Amino acid sequence: MVPGGAGTPAPLGANKGRWRGGRDRLPRRFFAPAAGHTPLDFSRGRRYTSLTMAKRSTRSAPTKTTVRKARMADVEPIYALVDEYSRRQIMLPRSRADLYESLRDFEVADEKRRVVGCGALAIQWDDLAEIKSLAVAVACQGRGIGRRLVRACLADARRLGIGRVFALTMVPSFFEGLGFRRVPRESLPHKIWADCVRCPKFPDCDEVALAVDMAISRGSGSKAGK
Numbered sequence: 001m002v003p004g005g006a007g008t009p010a011p012l013g014a015n016k017g018r019w020r021g022g023r024d025r026l027p028r029r030f031f032a033p034a035a036g037h038t039p040l041d042f043s044r045g046r047r048y049t050s051l052t053m054a055k056r057s058t059r060s061a062p063t064k065t066t067v068r069k070a071r072m073a074d075v076e077p078i079y080a081l082v083d084e085y086s087r088r089q090i091m092l093p094r095s096r097a098d099l100y101e102s103l104r105d106f107e108v109a110d111e112k113r114r115v116v117g118c119g120a121l122a123i124q125w126d127d128l129a130e131i132k133s134l135a136v137a138v139a140c141q142g143r144g145i146g147r148r149l150v151r152a153c154l155a156d157a158r159r160l161g162i163g164r165v166f167a168l169t170m171v172p173s174f175f176e177g178l179g180f181r182r183v184p185r186e187s188l189p190h191k192i193w194a195d196c197v198r199c200p201k202f203p204d205c206d207e208v209a210l211a212v213d214m215a216i217s218r219g220s221g222s223k224a225g226k
């Protein structure tokens with residue numbers, strides 16, 4: 001037998017204070033939970049079962065989205081959003097210079113200080129404004145953000161006393177759901193077509209013109225701006 005090797009009795013007192021009873025004699029809580037097992041939360045004096053943990057994860061608070069007027073720091077994220085869709089030829093491109101110039105037109109959807117959507121109300125004539133550059137980040141679509149942005153633009157139009165708001169769009173049903181109705185493109189003033197020459201699709205336009213009459217929307221219970 002090698003001294004100090006396997007089988008050598010430990011010197012008296014060497015193991016004092018150590019647990020020698022084996023793993024299965026210890027209370028379960030002394031072991032770190034194996035993968036897939038539920039941990040114990042002693043700080044709150046209660047045990048978390050896999051069921052309560054699952055309930056917790058599905059109950060996580062929904063992300064809070066704030067729709068607010070755009071600020072200087074929003075120019076870059078707005079540019080990125082619009083650029084992404086303009087590359088796909090879904091909307092017209094906007095230069096940074098253009099965005100700085102028209103920043104006051106913009107509403108943004110803000111989630112934890114991250115811009116996830118934008119839309120602008122651009123005044124065109126004494127009684128007419130256009131909703132432009134409406135975009136919601138792909139990952140955030142279908143949560144009502146687009147609708148909130150349009151409603152914020154319509155509220156702004158109402159505040160300014162603008163009677164009619166229009167949009168040129170490839171998603172007419174989205175706008176119809178907000179009280180807009182299709183109008184002949186020719187019914188809109190020539191001035192608005194100035195932007196079209198910047199469009200890669202010009203002159204083969206596939207956008208539909210829709211408009212909402214703010215006075216009618218106030219009186220008729222239409223969905224616009226509600």
Ligand SMILES: CC(C)(COP(=O)(O)OP(=O)(O)OC[C@H]1O[C@@H](n2cnc3c(N)ncnc32)[C@H](O)[C@@H]1OP(=O)(O)O)[C@@H](O)C(=O)NCCC(=O)NCCS
Pocket residue numbers: 085090091133134135136137140141142143144145146147148167168169170171173174177
């Ligand atoms: C169009 C867009 C702004 C909608 O934003 P969103 O946040 O996904 O839309 P919302 O969740 O607010 O949807 C509101 C309603 O419109 C409908 N809707 C959303 N996207 C739609 C689309 N592309 N076509 C038709 N209806 C649409 C929704 O189903 C919802 O209807 P409901 O109230 O009956 O359920 C967004 O899809 C987007 O950024 N698209 C790419 C850019 C673009 O096309 N912009 C418009 C240029 S004018």
